[in-house]
Amino acid sequence: MSALKDLIPVVNKLQDIVTNTNLADLDLPILTIIGSQSSGKSSVLENIIGKDFLPRGTGIVTRRPLILQLINIEEDDQLIYKSPPPVSNSELTLEEHLKRASGDDAPPSEWGEFLHIPGKRFYNFDEIRKEIENETARVAGKNKGISRIPINLKVYSPKALNLTMVDLPGLTKIPIGDQPTDIERQIKNLILEYIAKPNSIILAVSPANVDLVNSESLKLARQVDPQGKRTVGILTKLDLMDQGTNAYDILAGKVYPLKLGFIGIVNRSQQDISTNKSLDDSLQAEEDFFRSHAAYRNLSSKCGTRYLAKTLNQTLMNHIRDRLPDIKAKLNTLMGQTEQELASYGDMGIVSEENRSSLILQLMNKFANSFINSIDGNSMEISTKELCGGARIYYIYNEVFGNSLLSLNPTANLSVHDVRTAIRNSTGPRPSLFVPELAFDLLVKPQIKLLEGPAHRCVELVYEELMKICHNCGSQELARYPKLQTKLIEVVSELLRERLGPTTKYVESLIEIHRAYINTNHPNFVGAAAAMASVVEERQKERDAETNRKSIEESRRSQQEQVDGQANGSAISEPASENGFSDKKHKVGKHSESQDDVKRGPADKDSFLNFFFGKDESQVTQQQELIQRRAQQHPFQLPLQSDGLQFNTPQSLGNLSQQLEEITIEEKVPALSEREQLECELIRRLIVSYFGIVREMIQDQVPKAIMCLLVNYSKESVQNCLVAKLYKDSLFDELLYEDESLAQEREKCKTLLETYRDAAAVISEVI
Template sequence: MHRPGAGSEDEERYRDGMQSGVFYSHLDRQVRPFIELIDFLRSIGIEKDLALPAIAVVGDQSSGKSSVLEALSGVALPRGSGIVTRCPLELKLRKSFGGKWKAKISYQGVVETFEDPSLVEIHVRTAQNTLAGDGVGICDDLITLEITSPDVCDLTLIDLPGITRVPVTGQPEDIGDQIRRLILKFIKKQETINLVVVPCNVDIATTEALRMAQSVDPEGARTLAILTKPDLVDKGAEPDILKIVNGQVVHLNKGYIIVKCRGQNDINQKISLADATRLEMEFFKNHHHFSPLLEQNKVTTQCLATKLTQDLVDHIKTSLPYLTDQIREHLETVKTELKKYSTGPPLERKKMGPYLTERLMDFIDKIHELCRIGNSSEKNLYTFLRPVFQQWDSYLSNTKGSFLNKVEAMIKNYDKEHRGRELITFSDYCVYEHAVQKHILGLQEPALDVLKAIRDMVQAEFRHVCEACFKSYPQLRCLALTKIDEIQMKQEAKVEKRIKEYINMERLVYTQDSIFVKGLKDHKDQLKEAFEEEHFYDPEEIEDITATFNCTAFDSRKLTTDKLGVYYEIVYQRLADYVPMLILQFMLKESAKMLRIQIMDLRDGADVVKLLSEDSMEGRRRADLHQRLDRLKKAQEKLSEF
């Protein structure tokens, strides 16, 4: 591209004041697409994967760095003694035609827009205090200030903290090392143009900023030096400055440019930036030694702006093939890496809802299968439950003997402890009924123990399914586990109430006559043997007993034990089956149904991003890879346009 030289139309416009703002850029249409390309790549975070072309501004404290940036941007940036720039400041200058001045500052999730140039300094200081704290410390976090104005050229610069050697009050002893590490982090990248600001009235060969630039760019291929404060050069020392500008002291491929910006005295005298630009041009036009540099485009801020813009664009153009190759290589690496990980949640919010539904349905299906056939883990759930129910069955069976022993003891001592006005051999039914009731009541706690044991197993298995299905999603896992615990607690209370109700029903001491008679008939041989041993056998009496339908008429103490034994067998069968069935129905089947319904309800008004946020190392790594893949694809697509 053509660069304006002395006497060019652009130069004449600049000198005659015909431009619409302080700086005129005839390269706008050719420059802006490349500047916007890099801005786009930076906005999608591609710098997390590879370095982008940039211009980093470096200088010692009080080198005039802020004045240069102020002249380029057209706004007052923070000034003062000591460290003024405490965080890297990305300064985006965007030329607008016919539009009004506006700015946007972004940092740590904060985005603010404003239309008053005088507020720039306040916003920048606020951002620095937020990131680096109130005081004089520094921070690596980036502040982005985008200025859109008809008075700027298209350019992006990164202003870095000024180099210091001696810490001041409130600064850590290693502040100098901290600043150097921060500066090197930017200027060592081969994609960065290093803009070194050096005052004319110091020995350039000993300048720390230039020395740091040379350490990472020995050939000076990507270093441009700006010489400031030319009005402070001692008389007679001007030829030395010319030697520097001509590369005879320290050679730099990009060379040197001298600028004269507003000093503190100019600010105190309220000299505007526009007037300062005009005075700068007059200074160089009238300077005996420096005026020839005008024709060589080696002086004035306008020349600097044009050169920086052109250099940056050239640098971007040169870097594009390399960037394209790097992005392609990174894409292949990321795709290969992603194959090592299981499928995770989508990054696009609109796809998260269906994905959440899939995860919930998977959980529901597994819960359903768990209830249907018991399979969920390495062992079938019913292989855990059945032994508990078998123990309950054995317990009931074993208590029959102790129950009958108590009945026999009661019969033996009946006349002494229970007989009332009745004749001998006659009995009070209530006494035996009370014995049955007391024994049945003693079965309540063991039944509740079975409930608690099964509840623990079912709850543990439900939680196991939850942990497996929602392993990587802490929010979703927490909600599901809470649902499981709440449902199990509610169902346990319901079953406990029903068991107690059933035990109370069993204390009624009742069964259908036909059922009891059938039990007596099945036990007939045993009764016959008992009667024979007691020499009290009467076939007709036995037939009368087994045919009767009045099951409450215990008219012979000698037969009471056997009769109660028959009745206990009926109670035993009822309890042995009813308690497990009751527990299975409410603690497993109904709990699973309730859980499935409540889990699906999680979709209603859900914050899917929060529910699908992952906490596992694998999940975080996969999410990071997906994010990288997304931005690399966007970058590749954008680069394909150039």
């Protein structure tokens, strides 16, 4: 490793690189000076440099961070004789005019340079002060506001030690004049931004004539450096302490322990500044003060500005030596990341004629493979936040489509009236011996049509997911050519739209196929016999339950009548009926009827078969009662012929339409007979059974059709389709038009990489 004296110039070079490129990722070792207003912070800097150049005044004077680089040069350094850029006579200072007039061309050995004015040297330090004030007002304004943008100043001098320091705005409590109301918060945030960095050495300036427990600089330093490992305490104004008091315990580290200790200094007084007392005289007076002071005499070798400068120089070099390997490792990491980012932007320059076709073909293949891999689940950029690609398609098939099918009720839109009307219409003018099959066909076909809506929605959802996959197949390399990416998406989108129509038609045809032929011989179909048996069984259970209920009610009623009879029997005798046994016979008759209902249960199944395969006596009785009731309402009786048929006489023709209208009105909401109830229930069960079979087949066939006609076809055809429509020489120039913003990002990335490499080369000089 080179000598330690070379370390600070190395960091200065790195600091220039960081400042020129706004490189915030590289944290460099630096001395950061903080303190309250009027604590002597600016005087400490001027004493270290040996020049009076910092702005002075009331309120906040330092309103931008000042990065000050002190560079030590020899008296005969060639840098002194390096001619600066020519300047006009109007820019020459009085000192330069006098030198030119006297013929003395020896350049001065002390000057300053600002990074925002490269190449211009300021030999007059009063001009440096004016430039600091002007640059501060240019960025931070004139209303006493502050700015985070630093001012970089280099001071070359044979008397200076190599140091890199940052002068920050002084801490304040109350806004004065036109200062912002939150000026205290702004300044604290700015200071914390610098001193919180691990590579920052904190110079906490505190006046000795104020109690140390009230030091704002030490309070802030303690927040970021609680153990005091990188904080140097600086006590100013030791000569202004009250008589009989001193800061010996503080300087000896007995009051507030700091690893780097406290250093006491004596700044120039306001009278010294007013009388233009030189800094050399001030430094000599400072040394005399410590040597002659009774309390500080033993510490005089560790006090004063010269000792402070040497200590800071040594502390900074040691800190740089400790942190430089970490900085080099950080640089290597940043270079690797930047090289990867630059590679993602593609090669520099315009693609040659020979490479255009291969480049376009390569980008097409990557796009097609990305589309296919996203569907198959092989993509490297799989989201962990939501389902996408093939997993989303699987979810549509099994969750969205499956649940929508299961939610369909096959008889929700069929009323009992609809079922009965279909049964009646399917029989025509003939009475039916059993439930007609045509009624079942008429009712089940519209219900199968209900499956078409969810099937259509399933196709649309899969199509939308494929379109989403298509739009997400871009990459950084492809984003370099926005027109090519747009064309690729358009071609794949057109392919998907072309396949949407055939897929939808095929799914519709699946529904129509199931509606075209109602296969009641399907092995899973419940069948009429099984459905009838279940209906009979349920009806029998209902009858048994009703009979039991009636028996229980009759028994309770009889018990209640006996209790009431016993209560009234002694006072009132029961009147006898005419025949004497009529009431008893009536009760016995009721009892026998209920017993007959119970006993008649096992024979109901045979009567059920007679009910569906022949005329039922109850139905005949009901028809006869209906005829008698209508005959009473209409006194006109139709004559009976010898063959049993009934004909209208000529007198009755005028009333025929009125009779039919009345019959229609009566049958608008007629009560269901027992036979009609059973028929409706049987039809309902047959519809539910057959609908379930068709629904199961549709749930299986629709995803297969979508995969075959839309998904798999798109996967197999996407690459050929892209090549056929875009791989043309006439389109190469248009497709390979590079995005300007991306080109700017690539240039920025390249510049950043060169900066990292320059910084690594600077560090390699000492490591």
